[in-house]
Amino acid sequence: MSVDLAVENLNKRFGGILAVNGAGLRVASGTIHGIIGPNGAGKTTLFNLIAGSFLPDSGRILLGARDITALTPERRCALGLARTFQIPRPFSGLDLLDNVAIGCLGRARTVGHARQLAHEVLESLGIGRYADTLASALPIGLRKMLEVARAVATAPKLLLLDEVMGGLHGDEVDRMIETIRRINATGVTVVMIEHVLPAIMSLAAQVTVLDQGRILCSGTPEAVTQDPAVIAAYLGDEVLA
Amino acid sequence: MMRGIVSTFRASGSVSQAIQLALVATPLVIALLTSDNALLDSLNQMLIWAALALSWNILGGYARQISVGHVAFYGIGAYTSTLLALNFGISPWLGMLAGGALAALIGALLGSATLRLRGPFFTMATIAFAEVVRILAVNWRSVTRGAEGLAIDSTPNLPGFVFGQARSYVLVTWGLMAVLFAVSKYLDHSKTGLRLRAVRDNEDAARALGIHTFSLRISVLAVSAFFTAICGTFYAQYLLLIDPDSVLGVDASLQMALMAVVGGIGSAIGPVLGTYLLVPFGQVLRAQLGSQLAGLHLVIYGLGLVLVLYKLPNGIWPAIEAALKRRGRASRQRSGLPEEDAR
Ligand SMILES: Nc1ncnc2c1ncn2[C@@H]1O[C@H](COP(=O)(O)OP(=O)(O)OP(=O)(O)O)[C@@H](O)[C@H]1O
Ligand SMILES: [Mg+2]
Numbered sequence: 001m002s003v004d005l006a007v008e009n010l011n012k013r014f015g016g017i018l019a020v021n022g023a024g025l026r027v028a029s030g031t032i033h034g035i036i037g038p039n040g041a042g043k044t045t046l047f048n049l050i051a052g053s054f055l056p057d058s059g060r061i062l063l064g065a066r067d068i069t070a071l072t073p074e075r076r077c078a079l080g081l082a083r084t085f086q087i088p089r090p091f092s093g094l095d096l097l098d099n100v101a102i103g104c105l106g107r108a109r110t111v112g113h114a115r116q117l118a119h120e121v122l123e124s125l126g127i128g129r130y131a132d133t134l135a136s137a138l139p140i141g142l143r144k145m146l147e148v149a150r151a152v153a154t155a156p157k158l159l160l161l162d163e164v165m166g167g168l169h170g171d172e173v174d175r176m177i178e179t180i181r182r183i184n185a186t187g188v189t190v191v192m193i194e195h196v197l198p199a200i201m202s203l204a205a206q207v208t209v210l211d212q213g214r215i216l217c218s219g220t221p222e223a224v225t226q227d228p229a230v231i232a233a234y235l236g237d238e239v240l241a
Numbered sequence: 242m243m244r245g246i247v248s249t250f251r252a253s254g255s256v257s258q259a260i261q262l263a264l265v266a267t268p269l270v271i272a273l274l275t276s277d278n279a280l281l282d283s284l285n286q287m288l289i290w291a292a293l294a295l296s297w298n299i300l301g302g303y304a305r306q307i308s309v310g311h312v313a314f315y316g317i318g319a320y321t322s323t324l325l326a327l328n329f330g331i332s333p334w335l336g337m338l339a340g341g342a343l344a345a346l347i348g349a350l351l352g353s354a355t356l357r358l359r360g361p362f363f364t365m366a367t368i369a370f371a372e373v374v375r376i377l378a379v380n381w382r383s384v385t386r387g388a389e390g391l392a393i394d395s396t397p398n399l400p401g402f403v404f405g406q407a408r409s410y411v412l413v414t415w416g417l418m419a420v421l422f423a424v425s426k427y428l429d430h431s432k433t434g435l436r437l438r439a440v441r442d443n444e445d446a447a448r449a450l451g452i453h454t455f456s457l458r459i460s461v462l463a464v465s466a467f468f469t470a471i472c473g474t475f476y477a478q479y480l481l482l483i484d485p486d487s488v489l490g491v492d493a494s495l496q497m498a499l500m501a502v503v504g505g506i507g508s509a510i511g512p513v514l515g516t517y518l519l520v521p522f523g524q525v526l527r528a529q530l531g532s533q534l535a536g537l538h539l540v541i542y543g544l545g546l547v548l549v550l551y552k553l554p555n556g557i558w559p560a561i562e563a564a565l566k567r568r569g570r571a572s573r574q575r576s577g578l579p580e581e582d583a584r
Contacts (some may be wrong), residue, residue, distance in 0.1 A: 073449050
């Protein structure tokens, strides 16, 4: 089950900063869509608006045919939207299994059932052996996995991943790429913010570049990385170096 | 529900379980063994406080919404069942359900108006709310008879919830406390309990996972208010006289919160343990020092509280549990058994 996402002319101001400035975005059902841009470009703020952590000053957000602009985060979750947090926010007093079980509660009859479903999620992501580890004792790589597992646990149709590769080592990145590919293969639409460009290149069908709150351009990864405006604003140093 | 409770007990260490069950059962055993009416009297008062602390803890401990106006629900319970009995001859056994339902409804309304705001706003609102209910009880004389209060006919009869013997009161109040203990355990280990843990730990993450934090808090407040009101009826039937001072005084709100906090909020046994320690401590101090310098016993009581909370900010029970865990681990290592799982 998947769903498409449309963002229309979204604006969000924090004091003097227009963190998101007239952003528009279309994500086709069942695809992986990358979002890149320099630090402070407004990527996380865009996710916070889509997921409902903040309400936009203006603009619209559509999940499938449904206008979700004014809904609470929990209502959006019930409609099939899940997100991870850039800085992991585990339930630190609980173990990995219960963290994920909380994501399963909406589709479980009992706590025992939720834990059983959570086990399945952990196994499918290959981290079942850490089920009993307290979340506060997990290293960063597994905290990122916890974020993904918890979001997947809600059985989403649209998954927002905010820099889930940040701070991961080489083979951890490879494993995360594989994980995302597998989640997408089950039909989940994925939107991912990522600084690790090779990951975006190998996963995303479409990429959107954000700079100072504005959409600079959208297109295939190849087209986007060759766009002169993108090179100037963001890739410049890396490409020239 | 029974299954939930059983698996709950299996979840925590067996020594811890045994201590908890012993703590809950002790007053019952004493009540069955003694025929000292003064002792039974103290016991009954203590059990009502334990039931109140448990009711408060459902909201304050599990949802971490600190109310210092819970006495309002207590008063609503006491007045509702008493008025229904005096005016319409309705048995307090039924009347207490009506009082509980009314308190739950009013609690839900109060919650909808105040729980959306974060920070201390809810706590302040509960103080104001309790004051409004108290003023209403004092001034609505045609119904409540104001400060004079309402007296209940003291002829013992079962449907009227009036007993001739102190022991009978202790037995039913113990039943109320045991039910509240079981409800607390069940709640903590149910889906609701897991949701509450998530909200306590990280509210934004909880909401992103689909937890309706606002309605969750309102329903927990309603459950807490319901049981607090039931305690009110038990108190009314025991004293056979209620007035705004006895069932709507500010200090009772603080007392029930304090007992839960001292014992350890967020566990079922914490409020029970806190009550067992504080009520006798207060009674002994009053008996020993009450006749001397006015207020001296209260000063010492307060200093005792400060000392406990300074040393054990999470309350007494969590400290005991931590010590049991350390000991368990040490003895397992000595006997060469593998570490028990964190679960
Ligand atoms: N809650 C907030 N209150 C005030 N300002 C904010 C808030 N959240 C973000 N901002 C500001 O909005 C701008 C965009 O921030 P945002 O976190 O969306 O950037 P980002 O593209 O995710 O950056 P990074 O790559 O570093 O994660 C920044 O200037 C930031 O300081
Ligand atoms: Mg960001």
